[in-house]
Amino acid sequence: MKKLALVLLLAGSVHAADVPxxxxxxxxxxxxxDIPGVYGNPTADVLSTASADGGVQPVIRYxxxxxxxYKAKITTPTGFSTSPALNDVVVWxxxxxxxxxxxxxxxxxxxxxxxxxxxxxxxxxxxxxxxFTVSSSATYGYGKAFPGGTYRAIVVAECIAQ
Numbered sequence: 001m002k003k004l005a006l007v008l009l010l011a012g013s014v015h016a017a018d019v020p021x022x023x024x025x026x027x028x029x030x031x032x033x034d035i036p037g038v039y040g041n042p043t044a045d046v047l048s049t050a051s052a053d054g055g056v057q058p059v060i061r062y063x064x065x066x067x068x069x070y071k072a073k074i075t076t077p078t079g080f081s082t083s084p085a086l087n088d089v090v091v092w093x094x095x096x097x098x099x100x101x102x103x104x105x106x107x108x109x110x111x112x113x114x115x116x117x118x119x120x121x122x123x124x125x126x127x128x129x130x131x132f133t134v135s136s137s138a139t140y141g142y143g144k145a146f147p148g149g150t151y152r153a154i155v156v157a158e159c160i161a162q
Contacts, residue, residue, distance in 0.1 A: 028066035029124065029159035034131065035059040037155065039138075044145035048137040059099065060132045060157045064124045071160040072122040076136050077153035084149035088141035095135050096120040102128035123162075132157075 039047040040054025049055035062072050076094025080086075098110040105126045114121045124130070134155050140146050 027159065027161075028064065029070040029072075029161075030063045031157050031159055032061045032063065033058065034061045037134065037136065039136075039151055039153075041146070045140045045143055046137060047140075047146065047151055049135050050137070053137075058134045058155055060134065060155070062124065062130045062132070062157075062159065063128075064130070064159075065127055067127045068123075068125050069162055070124045071162055072124055072130070072132070073119060073156075073158040073160055074121075074132055074134065075117075075119045075156040075158075076134055077138075077155060078118050079153070080138075080151055081154050082150065082152040084147040084151075086140065086147070088144055090141075091139045092118070093135075093137050093139075094118055097133050097135075098122070098130060099133040100131040102130070106130055124159075 035056065035058055037049050037058030038056035039049060041047055042053035046053070047055075049057045051057070060074065064070055074096045076092070076096065078092050079090070096113075098106075098113075101107065101109065103126055106128060109122050109130060112123065122130070136153060136155070138151075138153070
């Protein structure tokens with residue numbers, strides 16, 4: 001009986017605690033906008049980032065400090081984030097290309113890219129910086145003029161951990 005009372009007494013005085021463990025991870029892939037894009041308006045129904053059309057192509061820089069751990073995923077616009085009211089269809093085209101690299105070992109990035117829909121992916125197999133140039137154009141209706149106003153579209157640049 002004394003043993004049972006002692007066991008019950010000890011069992012009743014057991015306490016538990018959850019002890020947290022916290023860690024912060026800083027990405028080894030940083031995305032920078034080196035040149036923001038600007039749409040030119042070469043004809044009434046076209047907006048384009050091409051310099052020949054009065055536009056400026058955005059340039060995005062990826063800085064990677066851990067080779068083979070990340071994938072660059074860049075999606076060109078498929079709609080305006082802000083614009084005047086539009087009552088017709090806008091047809092979008094866009095592309096992404098490697099424009100500069102910090103290491104010759106990155107020279108194969110462009111040939112190895114994967115493109116689908118409005119998205120282009122690159123395996124970031126080397127450390128260093130890679131600059132991507134994005135082109136975007138929007139054509140409004142069939143020979144319809146874009147209404148006056150400010151048009152804004154977003155290029156989505158992501159660094160996906162692999």
